[in-house]
Amino acid sequence: MDNLSTTFYALADPTRRAILARLSRGETTLSELARPFDMTVPAVAKHVRVLEEAGLVRRGLRGPTRPIRLQPRALRGAHQWMERYREFWDTSLDRLGAYLAHTAERQRGR
C-alpha cells in the first residue's frame, strides 16, 4: 500500500480514531489506552500496531516506560490530499454565491 492508503486504512476504524483522539491530549501507556474500550488489551495493542505501521503513533525510545505518542506529521499527506478538495469546494461555493446574487438582482429588476 502507498502512504496515503496506509494512512486512510489506519483511520478507517472508530477505535483507532478514538485512540488518536486520546493521544492528541498527551502520551500514555497501552494499559491506560485500553481502559475505556470494551475489548482486551491485546486487541487494543493490535489497533496501536496498525497506527504504528502507518507512522501515526510510536513508542518513545527514551525513558523506562516508553509511552505511546501521537506522530501528527504523518497526517500531513492526508491533510494535503483533503486540502485540494477544500479549495475546490471553496471556489465552487464562491461561484454559487455569485450566481445566486446575480439571479436575485435580475429577479428584482423584473
Next chain:
Amino acid sequence: VADSRALLDLSVVREYPYPIDVVWEACTSTQALVHWFGREHAPAISFVADIRPGGAWRACLTRGETVRPLYVSGHYLEIDPPNVLVFTFRCEGDHHEDGPGVETEVTMELEALAAHRTRLTIGQIGLRSAESVGGHQHGWESCMDRLGAWLRARYASSTEVGASRVKVRRGQAT
C-alpha cells in the same frame, strides 16, 4: 479488502481457578516463569529478567540434547500490576520463521473473575507469516497449559492459596 498485516497477530485465552495475584506472580517472577515458559517439547531451563519498564529478559529453551538450545529475549515495556504486562519478544540467532531479528510485542492481560478465578489473555503482534503465527500460537497454548499444571502442582486448591500466602507473610514478619 482487509489488510493482510492486520490478520497476522494471535491471541490465546485461558481461565485459571486461582486469584489474580497468584497468576500475576506466576507471570512476573523468574522462579515461576522458568517452570512454565516455553512449550512442552522446548521448556525453559533458565529465565533471567529485570522485571521493570525498560528491563531486559532472556530465556533459554532446551529442545533435546542433540539440538542447540534456543534463546528468546526482549525487554519490558509496561508493567501495570496485577493486570497488564507488555514486553518485546524475539528469537535470537536464525531460529525465527520470519528471519533473524524480528522483534514482536507480547501483551499479557489478567482479569479477575468471580470465585477467585482469573482470565489470562496473551496476544502477540508483529509476526510476519502465517507459519510463524501458527508456531507461536501453539507455543503460547503449550505455555498456558504448563502454567495451569504448575499452579495445580503448587496449590492444591484456591483455598490453600490463601492459607499459604498468609503463612509466607507471617514467616516474613517474624
